[in-house]
Amino acid sequence: MYLRNTWYVAEWGHDVERALHPVKILGEDIVLFRREDGTPQALADSCPHRKLPLSMGRLQGDHVVCGYHGMTFDGAGACVRVPGQERIPPRARVHSYPVEERWGLIWIWMGDPALADPDTIFAVEHYDDPAWGINRGAVMHWPCNYLLITDNLLDPSHVAFVHQTSFGSDDFEEDPVETRATEDAVVTARWLKDHKLAAFYKPLVRFEGLSDRLQHYEVRYPCNAIIKAVITPAGTGGDDGPLHPDVFYMDSYNFITPVDERNSRYFYFQIRNVEPHNEELSNLMNTAVLGAFTEDLIILEAVQKGIDEDPATIDIAVDAGPLRFRRRLQQLIEAEQSALARAG
Ligand code: FES
Numbered sequence: 436m437y438l439r440n441t442w443y444v445a446e447w448g449h450d451v452e453r454a455l456h457p458v459k460i461l462g463e464d465i466v467l468f469r470r471e472d473g474t475p476q477a478l479a480d481s482c483p484h485r486k487l488p489l490s491m492g493r494l495q496g497d498h499v500v501c502g503y504h505g506m507t508f509d510g511a512g513a514c515v516r517v518p519g520q521e522r523i524p525p526r527a528r529v530h531s532y533p534v535e536e537r538w539g540l541i542w543i544w545m546g547d548p549a550l551a552d553p554d555t556i557f558a559v560e561h562y563d564d565p566a567w568g569i570n571r572g573a574v575m576h577w578p579c580n581y582l583l584i585t586d587n588l589l590d591p592s593h594v595a596f597v598h599q600t601s602f603g604s605d606d607f608e609e610d611p612v613e614t615r616a617t618e619d620a621v622v623t624a625r626w627l628k629d630h631k632l633a634a635f636y637k638p639l640v641r642f643e644g645l646s647d648r649l650q651h652y653e654v655r656y657p658c659n660a661i662i663k664a665v666i667t668p669a670g671t672g673g674d675d676g677p678l679h680p681d682v683f684y685m686d687s688y689n690f691i692t693p694v695d696e697r698n699s700r701y702f703y704f705q706i707r708n709v710e711p712h713n714e715e716l717s718n719l720m721n722t723a724v725l726g727a728f729t730e731d732l733i734i735l736e737a738v739q740k741g742i743d744e745d746p747a748t749i750d751i752a753v754d755a756g757p758l759r760f761r762r763r764l765q766q767l768i769e770a771e772q773s774a775l776a777r778a779g
Protein backbone atom coordinates (compact mmCIF):
# COMPACT_ATOMS: atom_id res chain seq x y z
CA MET A 436 0.00 0.00 0.00
CA TYR A 437 1.30 3.44 -0.91
CA LEU A 438 0.11 6.98 -0.45
CA ARG A 439 -1.43 7.84 -3.79
CA ASN A 440 -2.73 11.39 -3.63
CA THR A 441 0.70 12.91 -3.75
CA TRP A 442 3.51 13.82 -6.16
CA TYR A 443 6.42 11.46 -6.74
CA VAL A 444 9.44 12.11 -8.93
CA ALA A 445 9.03 10.11 -12.14
CA GLU A 446 12.30 11.00 -13.85
CA TRP A 447 14.91 13.68 -14.41
CA GLY A 448 13.48 16.04 -17.05
CA HIS A 449 16.60 15.71 -19.22
CA ASP A 450 16.10 11.93 -19.44
CA VAL A 451 12.67 12.25 -21.09
CA GLU A 452 12.74 13.24 -24.73
CA ARG A 453 10.61 12.81 -27.86
CA ALA A 454 10.55 9.06 -27.34
CA LEU A 455 8.60 6.52 -25.29
CA HIS A 456 10.29 6.12 -21.92
CA PRO A 457 9.04 3.32 -19.63
CA VAL A 458 9.24 3.63 -15.83
CA LYS A 459 7.72 1.66 -12.96
CA ILE A 460 6.26 3.58 -10.02
CA LEU A 461 4.33 2.09 -7.07
CA GLY A 462 4.32 -1.19 -8.99
CA GLU A 463 2.60 0.41 -12.01
CA ASP A 464 4.08 0.43 -15.49
CA ILE A 465 3.99 3.91 -16.96
CA VAL A 466 5.21 5.38 -20.22
CA LEU A 467 6.59 8.92 -20.24
CA PHE A 468 7.11 11.07 -23.32
CA ARG A 469 7.18 14.68 -24.43
CA ARG A 470 4.61 16.28 -26.68
CA GLU A 471 5.80 18.27 -29.67
CA ASP A 472 5.62 21.43 -27.56
CA GLY A 473 7.89 19.83 -24.93
CA THR A 474 5.21 19.19 -22.29
CA PRO A 475 5.72 15.88 -20.49
CA GLN A 476 2.95 13.27 -20.49
CA ALA A 477 2.45 9.99 -18.68
CA LEU A 478 0.18 7.11 -19.66
CA ALA A 479 -0.39 3.64 -18.27
CA ASP A 480 2.07 1.48 -20.19
CA SER A 481 -0.39 -1.13 -21.36
CA CYS A 482 -2.54 -1.25 -24.45
CA PRO A 483 -6.15 -2.12 -23.50
CA HIS A 484 -6.41 -4.44 -26.53
CA ARG A 485 -3.86 -7.21 -25.75
CA LYS A 486 -1.81 -5.44 -23.10
CA LEU A 487 1.33 -4.87 -25.12
CA PRO A 488 3.34 -2.18 -23.31
CA LEU A 489 2.68 1.03 -25.20
CA SER A 490 6.36 1.86 -24.75
CA MET A 491 7.04 -0.89 -27.35
CA GLY A 492 5.10 1.16 -29.90
CA ARG A 493 6.00 4.56 -31.30
CA LEU A 494 5.36 8.22 -30.83
CA GLN A 495 3.57 9.92 -33.71
CA GLY A 496 3.14 13.64 -33.14
CA ASP A 497 1.46 13.88 -29.75
CA HIS A 498 -0.04 10.38 -30.05
CA VAL A 499 1.18 6.96 -28.97
CA VAL A 500 0.69 4.17 -31.51
CA CYS A 501 0.58 0.62 -30.16
CA GLY A 502 3.28 -1.60 -31.65
CA TYR A 503 0.97 -4.60 -32.20
CA HIS A 504 -2.22 -3.48 -34.04
CA GLY A 505 -1.79 0.26 -34.18
CA MET A 506 -4.44 1.45 -31.75
CA THR A 507 -3.59 5.09 -31.16
CA PHE A 508 -3.97 7.14 -27.96
CA ASP A 509 -3.71 10.83 -27.22
CA GLY A 510 -2.00 12.35 -24.18
CA ALA A 511 -5.25 12.24 -22.21
CA GLY A 512 -5.33 8.47 -22.76
CA ALA A 513 -8.30 8.55 -25.18
CA CYS A 514 -8.19 6.22 -28.16
CA VAL A 515 -8.29 8.25 -31.37
CA ARG A 516 -7.85 5.44 -33.90
CA VAL A 517 -8.45 1.72 -34.27
CA PRO A 518 -7.01 0.57 -37.61
CA GLY A 519 -9.54 -1.37 -39.70
CA GLN A 520 -12.70 -0.02 -38.04
CA GLU A 521 -14.61 3.20 -37.62
CA ARG A 522 -15.99 2.57 -34.17
CA ILE A 523 -13.86 3.26 -31.11
CA PRO A 524 -14.81 0.86 -28.28
CA PRO A 525 -15.86 2.82 -25.16
CA ARG A 526 -13.34 1.02 -22.95
CA ALA A 527 -10.49 1.75 -25.32
CA ARG A 528 -8.65 4.21 -23.11
CA VAL A 529 -5.63 4.23 -20.85
CA HIS A 530 -5.07 6.11 -17.62
CA SER A 531 -3.34 9.44 -18.03
CA TYR A 532 -1.35 10.56 -14.99
CA PRO A 533 -1.02 14.27 -14.18
CA VAL A 534 2.63 15.34 -14.57
CA GLU A 535 4.48 18.58 -13.84
CA GLU A 536 8.05 19.60 -14.51
CA ARG A 537 9.76 21.39 -11.66
CA TRP A 538 13.33 21.66 -10.30
CA GLY A 539 14.57 19.84 -13.40
CA LEU A 540 12.46 16.83 -12.46
CA ILE A 541 9.22 15.38 -13.79
CA TRP A 542 6.69 14.89 -10.99
CA ILE A 543 3.80 12.48 -11.31
CA TRP A 544 0.51 12.35 -9.40
CA MET A 545 -0.37 8.74 -8.64
CA GLY A 546 -3.83 9.34 -7.16
CA ASP A 547 -7.13 10.91 -8.21
CA PRO A 548 -6.26 13.32 -11.07
CA ALA A 549 -8.96 15.74 -9.88
CA LEU A 550 -6.95 16.33 -6.69
CA ALA A 551 -3.59 17.00 -8.35
CA ASP A 552 -2.44 20.45 -7.22
CA PRO A 553 1.00 21.52 -8.53
CA ASP A 554 1.29 23.95 -5.60
CA THR A 555 1.83 20.96 -3.32
CA ILE A 556 5.01 19.84 -5.12
CA PHE A 557 7.99 19.83 -2.72
CA ALA A 558 9.27 23.42 -2.39
CA VAL A 559 12.97 24.09 -2.97
CA GLU A 560 14.38 27.24 -1.39
CA HIS A 561 17.26 29.10 -3.09
CA TYR A 562 16.85 27.10 -6.33
CA ASP A 563 17.04 30.25 -8.44
CA ASP A 564 19.09 32.25 -5.95
CA PRO A 565 22.21 33.51 -7.79
CA ALA A 566 24.19 33.41 -4.53
CA TRP A 567 23.65 29.67 -4.14
CA GLY A 568 25.22 26.90 -6.23
CA ILE A 569 23.66 23.60 -7.16
CA ASN A 570 25.04 20.17 -7.93
CA ARG A 571 22.49 17.99 -9.66
CA GLY A 572 22.88 14.34 -8.86
CA ALA A 573 22.05 11.30 -10.87
CA VAL A 574 19.31 8.78 -10.27
CA MET A 575 20.25 5.75 -8.25
CA HIS A 576 18.54 2.39 -8.13
CA TRP A 577 18.30 1.06 -4.57
CA PRO A 578 17.30 -2.61 -4.21
CA CYS A 579 15.24 -2.08 -1.05
CA ASN A 580 11.86 -0.90 0.17
CA TYR A 581 11.47 2.89 0.20
CA LEU A 582 10.74 2.90 3.95
CA LEU A 583 14.21 1.60 4.70
CA ILE A 584 15.43 4.76 2.95
CA THR A 585 13.11 7.07 4.90
CA ASP A 586 14.34 5.32 8.09
CA ASN A 587 17.90 6.11 7.03
CA LEU A 588 17.07 9.74 6.16
CA LEU A 589 15.61 10.28 9.64
CA ASP A 590 18.64 8.85 11.36
CA PRO A 591 21.59 11.24 11.76
CA SER A 592 23.23 8.74 14.10
CA HIS A 593 24.24 6.38 11.27
CA VAL A 594 26.55 9.05 9.81
CA ALA A 595 29.24 8.37 12.45
CA PHE A 596 29.33 4.69 11.47
CA VAL A 597 28.45 4.48 7.78
CA HIS A 598 30.06 7.67 6.50
CA GLN A 599 33.33 7.88 8.41
CA THR A 600 35.24 9.02 5.35
CA SER A 601 32.67 11.54 4.06
CA PHE A 602 29.91 13.15 6.16
CA GLY A 603 31.01 11.71 9.49
CA SER A 604 33.84 11.87 11.95
CA ASP A 605 34.53 9.59 14.87
CA ASP A 606 33.75 12.15 17.59
CA PHE A 607 29.96 12.33 17.47
CA GLU A 608 28.78 8.82 18.05
CA GLU A 609 27.08 9.60 21.37
CA ASP A 610 25.35 12.96 20.74
CA PRO A 611 21.61 12.49 21.23
CA VAL A 612 19.12 13.35 18.50
CA GLU A 613 15.87 15.26 19.03
CA THR A 614 12.74 14.25 17.16
CA ARG A 615 9.68 16.34 16.41
CA ALA A 616 6.68 15.98 14.14
CA THR A 617 5.18 18.72 12.01
CA GLU A 618 2.01 18.70 9.92
CA ASP A 619 3.71 17.14 6.90
CA ALA A 620 7.01 15.73 8.18
CA VAL A 621 9.12 14.24 10.91
CA VAL A 622 12.30 16.10 11.79
CA THR A 623 15.28 14.69 13.65
CA ALA A 624 18.03 17.15 14.46
CA ARG A 625 21.00 17.87 16.66
CA TRP A 626 23.71 20.48 17.02
CA LEU A 627 27.12 18.88 17.28
CA LYS A 628 29.44 21.20 19.19
CA ASP A 629 33.25 21.46 18.96
CA HIS A 630 33.62 18.69 16.44
CA LYS A 631 36.22 17.85 13.85
CA LEU A 632 35.21 18.89 10.38
CA ALA A 633 34.10 15.86 8.35
CA ALA A 634 36.11 15.19 5.17
CA PHE A 635 33.21 16.04 2.83
CA TYR A 636 32.97 19.61 4.15
CA LYS A 637 36.70 20.44 4.17
CA PRO A 638 36.83 21.87 0.61
CA LEU A 639 33.60 23.79 1.22
CA VAL A 640 33.96 25.74 4.45
CA ARG A 641 35.97 28.93 4.73
CA PHE A 642 37.47 28.41 8.17
CA GLU A 643 39.92 26.09 9.88
CA GLY A 644 39.71 24.24 13.15
CA LEU A 645 36.81 22.78 15.08
CA SER A 646 33.23 23.41 14.06
CA ASP A 647 29.68 23.43 15.33
CA ARG A 648 27.37 21.58 13.01
CA LEU A 649 23.62 21.26 12.68
CA GLN A 650 22.26 18.03 11.31
CA HIS A 651 18.62 18.63 10.36
CA TYR A 652 16.96 15.58 8.82
CA GLU A 653 13.43 16.17 7.63
CA VAL A 654 11.35 13.62 5.75
CA ARG A 655 7.98 14.70 4.40
CA TYR A 656 5.20 12.23 3.63
CA PRO A 657 5.43 9.99 1.81
CA CYS A 658 9.17 9.83 1.03
CA ASN A 659 10.89 13.10 0.19
CA ALA A 660 13.57 14.60 2.36
CA ILE A 661 15.53 17.74 2.97
CA ILE A 662 18.71 17.29 4.92
CA LYS A 663 20.16 20.59 6.06
CA ALA A 664 23.76 20.98 7.14
CA VAL A 665 24.86 24.18 8.86
CA ILE A 666 28.57 24.36 9.68
CA THR A 667 30.06 27.26 11.58
CA PRO A 668 33.24 27.82 13.62
CA ALA A 669 33.19 26.15 17.03
CA GLY A 670 31.43 28.28 19.63
CA THR A 671 29.16 30.09 17.13
CA GLY A 672 26.54 27.38 16.50
CA GLY A 673 23.08 26.95 18.02
CA ASP A 674 19.45 27.62 17.19
CA ASP A 675 19.18 31.02 18.80
CA GLY A 676 22.26 33.03 17.92
CA PRO A 677 23.35 34.90 14.79
CA LEU A 678 25.76 32.56 13.08
CA HIS A 679 29.34 33.38 12.06
CA PRO A 680 29.80 35.23 8.70
CA ASP A 681 31.70 32.18 7.41
CA VAL A 682 28.78 29.85 8.06
CA PHE A 683 28.35 27.16 5.41
CA TYR A 684 24.87 25.97 4.45
CA MET A 685 24.03 22.95 2.36
CA ASP A 686 20.48 21.81 1.68
CA SER A 687 20.38 18.29 0.34
CA TYR A 688 17.17 17.28 -1.45
CA ASN A 689 16.40 13.58 -1.62
CA PHE A 690 13.38 12.37 -3.55
CA ILE A 691 12.59 8.68 -3.25
CA THR A 692 10.23 6.93 -5.64
CA PRO A 693 9.03 3.43 -4.79
CA VAL A 694 9.35 1.21 -7.87
CA ASP A 695 7.80 -1.72 -6.03
CA GLU A 696 8.04 -3.31 -2.59
CA ARG A 697 11.71 -4.21 -3.04
CA ASN A 698 13.08 -1.46 -5.28
CA SER A 699 13.32 2.30 -5.14
CA ARG A 700 14.73 5.09 -7.25
CA TYR A 701 16.63 7.90 -5.57
CA PHE A 702 16.85 11.38 -7.12
CA TYR A 703 18.91 14.07 -5.42
CA PHE A 704 20.64 17.44 -5.64
CA GLN A 705 22.38 19.77 -3.20
CA ILE A 706 22.23 23.54 -2.94
CA ARG A 707 25.00 25.47 -1.12
CA ASN A 708 25.67 29.06 -0.14
CA VAL A 709 29.26 29.18 -1.48
CA GLU A 710 30.88 29.51 -4.91
CA PRO A 711 27.68 29.27 -6.94
CA HIS A 712 29.43 29.13 -10.32
CA ASN A 713 32.26 26.79 -9.43
CA GLU A 714 31.53 23.80 -11.66
CA GLU A 715 34.59 21.97 -10.45
CA LEU A 716 33.33 22.22 -6.89
CA SER A 717 29.86 21.02 -7.98
CA ASN A 718 31.46 18.00 -9.68
CA LEU A 719 33.58 17.29 -6.62
CA MET A 720 30.45 17.40 -4.46
CA ASN A 721 28.58 15.11 -6.84
CA THR A 722 31.34 12.53 -6.72
CA ALA A 723 31.54 12.72 -2.93
CA VAL A 724 27.75 12.53 -2.48
CA LEU A 725 27.45 9.57 -4.84
CA GLY A 726 30.20 7.82 -2.87
CA ALA A 727 28.45 8.48 0.45
CA PHE A 728 25.01 7.46 -0.87
CA THR A 729 26.54 4.25 -2.22
CA GLU A 730 27.69 3.54 1.34
CA ASP A 731 24.01 3.76 2.43
CA LEU A 732 22.86 1.67 -0.52
CA ILE A 733 25.22 -1.18 0.36
CA ILE A 734 23.95 -1.13 3.96
CA LEU A 735 20.26 -1.01 2.99
CA GLU A 736 20.52 -3.73 0.36
CA ALA A 737 21.98 -6.00 3.04
CA VAL A 738 19.39 -4.83 5.62
CA GLN A 739 16.59 -5.68 3.16
CA LYS A 740 18.03 -9.16 2.70
CA GLY A 741 18.42 -9.59 6.46
CA ILE A 742 14.84 -8.55 7.17
CA ASP A 743 13.52 -10.74 4.35
CA GLU A 744 15.25 -13.71 5.91
CA ASP A 745 14.12 -12.93 9.44
CA PRO A 746 11.73 -10.01 10.06
CA ALA A 747 12.11 -10.09 13.87
CA THR A 748 13.99 -6.88 14.75
CA ILE A 749 14.41 -4.78 17.89
CA ASP A 750 14.17 -1.01 18.27
CA ILE A 751 16.61 1.39 19.99
CA ALA A 752 16.56 5.12 20.76
CA VAL A 753 17.68 6.18 17.26
CA ASP A 754 14.51 4.61 15.84
CA ALA A 755 12.19 7.18 17.46
CA GLY A 756 12.01 9.44 14.39
CA PRO A 757 11.77 6.68 11.77
CA LEU A 758 9.05 4.84 13.73
CA ARG A 759 7.04 8.01 14.25
CA PHE A 760 7.25 8.68 10.53
CA ARG A 761 6.14 5.17 9.60
CA ARG A 762 3.17 5.27 11.99
CA ARG A 763 1.86 8.58 10.65
CA LEU A 764 2.41 7.55 7.03
CA GLN A 765 0.49 4.35 7.69
CA GLN A 766 -2.40 6.42 9.13
CA LEU A 767 -2.39 8.67 6.06
CA ILE A 768 -2.44 5.65 3.74
CA GLU A 769 -5.29 4.03 5.68
CA ALA A 770 -7.30 7.27 5.69
CA GLU A 771 -6.87 7.54 1.94
CA GLN A 772 -7.86 3.91 1.41
CA SER A 773 -11.02 4.24 3.53
CA ALA A 774 -12.01 7.44 1.72
CA LEU A 775 -11.57 5.54 -1.56
CA ALA A 776 -13.63 2.62 -0.30
CA ARG A 777 -16.43 5.00 0.81
CA ALA A 778 -16.40 6.77 -2.57
CA GLY A 779 -16.31 3.49 -4.51
S1 FES B 1 -2.21 -4.92 -28.42
FE1 FES B 1 -2.32 -2.82 -28.83
S2 FES B 1 -3.49 -2.65 -30.61
FE2 FES B 1 -3.45 -4.77 -30.18
Ligand SMILES: [Fe+2]
Pocket residue numbers: 587593594597598727731
Ligand atom coordinates in the same frame (compact mmCIF):
# COMPACT_ATOMS: atom_id res chain seq x y z
FE1 LIG C 1 23.60 8.02 4.94
